[in-house]
Amino acid sequence: MADTARTRPAVPDTAGSFPVTVDVVALTVREGALHALVVDRLLEPFRGQAALPGGFVLPGETLEQAAGRELEEETGLTVPTGATGAGPWHLEQLRTYGPLGRDPRGPVLSVTYLLLAPAFGLPAAGGDAAEARWVPVDGNAGGLAFDHDHILADGIERARAKIEYSPLGAAFCPPEFPVAELRGVYEAVWGTRLDARNFHRKATGTPGFLEPTGRLGGGGPGRPAELYRLAAGVDPTAAVLHPPLMRPVSSGRAAPSA
Amino acid sequence: MADTARTRPAVPDTAGSFPVTVDVVALTVREGALHALVVDRLLEPFRGQAALPGGFVLPGETLEQAAGRELEEETGLTVPTGATGAGPWHLEQLRTYGPLGRDPRGPVLSVTYLLLAPAFGLPAAGGDAAEARWVPVDGNAGGLAFDHDHILADGIERARAKIEYSPLGAAFCPPEFPVAELRGVYEAVWGTRLDARNFHRKATGTPGFLEPTGRLGGGGPGRPAELYRLAAGVDPTAAVLHPPLMRPVSSGRAAPSA
DNA sequence: GCAAAAGTGTTTCTTGTACACCCATGA
């Protein structure tokens, strides 16, 4: 074992060394349906096939920085790094896959992240970036490169579970939104219908969840809705919904695959 | 970019390559208190200091295999790999830390696992393995090497949250156990007292949680308790407790650090 | 006025919580 210096111990040379990718399950709600972000691969392996946005971690980068960089390269949007809670975005680590049997190039570790975001437009195809697009995830998406179908399913299940007890549903909404929009998020993510009146009471009555802005959101038919924002100073990963807002038992509650 | 072959694309050479460790937060309940497994480090860095059991992933290993191997080397016990659900043990991935600023040897990624286990004895110190021991985690453990204090706190919080809605509390118990032992697990993990009678009703009345064995556990004073086992064929990570067994609001419910 | 959506009130039922009470054993 080559001890370069007594003050700077070295990693044992029997240890493996692995390329590491960061892949992102980016979810949003558009037109009442849950969508995931995918890109068409420009390079082998799986060239031309859809995949989750992601790529290799570069030396000197943190995992979060790599996730933000890949998202920016492939969607043009800038995710404030360490953005857990800053703005409507929410980025959190999902889990790590690999290193064996998931990449034809050899052993590769993939650290995956879950991004919950309000709907946003994507740059047109072309340029140096692969085309990124939103695809609905109505149960049957499928067909992604690598083990990305599996990762996507795990990300969706995480999102479904998380909005039960955390205020993270608001991460799918713009900074100010009516209660009905938040309800639409829950309905899209869970794939169920919720009673508008009971949801309103529960959402507005839970301390540390919503905060009225005083403004009204006009536009559509019917009475204008009051606009709310996510309560200030609340950790968006904290369990503030006590008791939780639980999905109806009919809704899919599959455990994430081990 | 050196394309070694058209049929076997290579990892781009701008990608970083990282040593990867697996570290395990092993928790158990002994004498009514939650304990974590730590080992005393025999090598630099942090020689002589306590740390979570773990070590480098070797080439050709899966992460779970590495976790099982490290546990076996340091505690002498054999964790059936892919053991999610087999036997009373439960091993699940916690999260991944790094690669920057956590190891004086340089950038190292740590994939961490959470092991929930019934109390078991440990081999005596000496031999080629570091001494492993159980330490109580009454809030103030502290003093572990690397970022292991942080990882341990995340693991404890995961365990606290998980037993609310999954049958995993039984992973701390032997194959057959009285309801009171399971209640003791909840009390130790949450650091609260629970009403024995209501707990009994809830635990035995939840479908897919406990299964009577018909046997009685004698021994102590008082009426002998019926023994139960974890219900067969239930995914221990599935959320079977509906509605969940929720910890009293006074109990620590800190969100895992981002 | 009418339709549509927001928001409130009310009733019913389920569940958590607290605690009185009985059961089965050892000393």
Add this chain to the structure above:
DNA sequence: TCATGGGTGTACAAGAAACACTTTTGC
């Protein structure tokens, strides 16, 4: 018999579910 812990019954309160009803807008 008493102490100890296992297990059941019951009353109360909090919350979920269902839905009638009022409010406020556009057409």
